[in-house]
Amino acid sequence: MASVSNKKGKFSLKAYRGDVKTLLAFNLDKAGTKNLAGFTIQCQPQGQAAYYLHNQLQFKTPGDHAQDPKEPANSSINAPIHKFRWIHVPGSVHQGTKPFLGQYIYTVTPRYFNDKQSLLPLDSKLSASVQIDVVAFEKGGLALGFTRGFTQSQAFVNHFGKDALIRPKGKELLFDTSAQSGMNAQGEKFTFAQEFEWLGFTARERIFDVLDEVLGDKALRLDMFAYDLNEPDLMNVLLNLAAQGRVRVILDNATLHHSATSPQPEDQFETLFTKAAKGNAAILRGKFGRYSHDKVFIVSAAGGPVKVLTGSTNFSVTGLYVNSNHVLVFNDAKIAAAYAAVFDESWNDKTSKAAFQKSAWANKVSTFSTIPKTDIAFSPHDAAHVATVLGDIAVRIGKEDNKAGGNVLFAVMEIDNGTSPVYTALNALHAKETVFSYGISDSTSGIKLYAPGNKTGVLVTGKPASTVLPPPFNQVPGIGLGHQVHHKFVVCGFNRPGAVVYCGSSNLANGGEEENGDNLLAIHDSDVVTAFAIEAVGLVDHFNFLDKYSTGPKAKTKPAASPKQAAVSAGWFLSTTDTWAKPYFDPKDLHCADRELFA
Secondary structure, eight states: OOEEEEEETTEEEEEEEOSSOEEEEEEOOGGGGTTEEEEEEEEEETTSOOEEOBOSOEESSGGGSOOOTTSOTTBTTTSOBOSSEEEEOTTSSSSTTSOOOEEEEEEEEEEEBOTTSOBOOOOGGGOEEEEEEESOOEETTEEEEEOOOOSSSHHHHHHHOTTOOSSOSSOOTTOOTTSEEEEOTTOOEEEHHHHHHHHHHHHHHHHHHHHHHHHHOTTOEEEEEESSBOOHHHHHHHHHHHHTTOEEEEEEOSGGGOOSSSOOHHHHHHHHHHHHOOTTOEEEEEOTTSOBOOOEEEEEETTEEEEEEEESOOBSHHHHHTSBOEEEEEOOHHHHHHHHHHHHHHHHTTSOHHHHHTSTTTTSEEEEOSSSEEEEEEEOOOHHHHHHHHHHHHHHHHHGGGSTTOEEEEEESOSSSSOOHHHHHHHHHTTOSSSEEEEEESOOSSOBOOOTTOOOOEEEESOOSSBOOOTTSOOOOOOTTSOSBOOEEEEESTTSTTOEEEEESOOSOHHHHHHSBEEEEEEEOHHHHHHHHHHHHHHHHHHHHHHHTBOSTTOOOOOSSOHHHHIIIIISEEOSSSGGGGGGGOTTSHHHHHHHHHO
């Protein structure tokens, strides 16, 4: 069930199910926007008290408007939200860092100003409600997981403080995650483990669920591909399994992960693993042509492979707790067997690029008619197959430009590094008005923010330089030279028949597909596509805002509005007119296409 909807008069509400998050979309006819003050959103977890979602902004003079004195001025009952959609992630404001997961009821109410531009009291006769499960995403044999990837956010600063450490200042490999990591503005102390649980979100949960399952059942064994490897709790599990003779690891040894003179974390882990290993436990260092870039667990029982975890998430502190990433867990013996065969091929070939390119796995796409239907390509490929695999994605992106309501939503680490038909296609999208495009990458070039009165797409960067946010927003930490957006996914045809998401470890680049050990998946399922689309929307919305306030030397764009208007509409107070809603009904504005796509 990708979505549920309800209608009250001319107001309609739609809720899309994500991975422990919900995208709420609203719609009215144009006449219903006269004096529209925004939307109030009430949320009720099953068996618990209802609460109102919070706006970041409030009215300049709350006393001039109908207010609920029991709620803060920025509660959406007192400060309605000026958007036609909203993503709710439990635990961002309410319920703390361990929110309730289960059935939620969302009640949304259009709010109006009187002729004196004063907010009228909430009228429940205008409200519409929907009921939807807010849980970790599972469908058929697939479970999804996403890192939170929002160290540069108000929620992170509110929970943990701007100066929270992500790892200790020393270089200890297996540091104690129960040690104190910092203290927030309220004086609450927290540990690395508490911070990691919040930042790692469902991706961390999926990864450790697999590891704990193997550790707790001596009949199981684990094969693992790793690129970055330095998460301390994860490494301790691997060392425990090594001592029991139940794990094999193929670990990248490219220059950034290996040094004879200055051992890298992966080198240090190799030494500890070799010392601990007994029986069939073994480790192989290799890089194919350039990198051993997969991030994969393969779980096997006595009868053969039973489960596989893959995706973009590196098994590292940065990969899990700073980067925006995804994992996929297939509880499917056929898919697990394919990954196990690729692992054995790589192991037996000693990660030789030339040998793997000649194997049965390198130059075909394996299709699994499971639920959900999934295609998987394993690299390194030869040049001809690289052109086919990436060319097919570019063609699929192009098809969205030829359909009414066509759309592409994406989050990719690279978009301007080397040649790739996928990069070319994605870079061209934001200039077009015939397809809805919403994307983010870590590139800082070619960025296009939302332009008022313009229907062209949005392409933002996950690396805003030296953001300085206006009140009432807290300042957020930077991420230095690392990556914020480490995803590699492209959604084509959200909310349409034939929707697909391309994802996995592949950077979607020619060089990577020809030189790296990688896996690239195409999942043909509307529910899975919706979960990934919500991730893209959340990232683009968030960084579109941060990028507007990027003041560093690499900033390529400036807010399109005047400083005064920017202060009112984005940084300071809610406006007291209905002008904020007009772009959502202007056919020449991207906001209009946005409303039509989601609501």
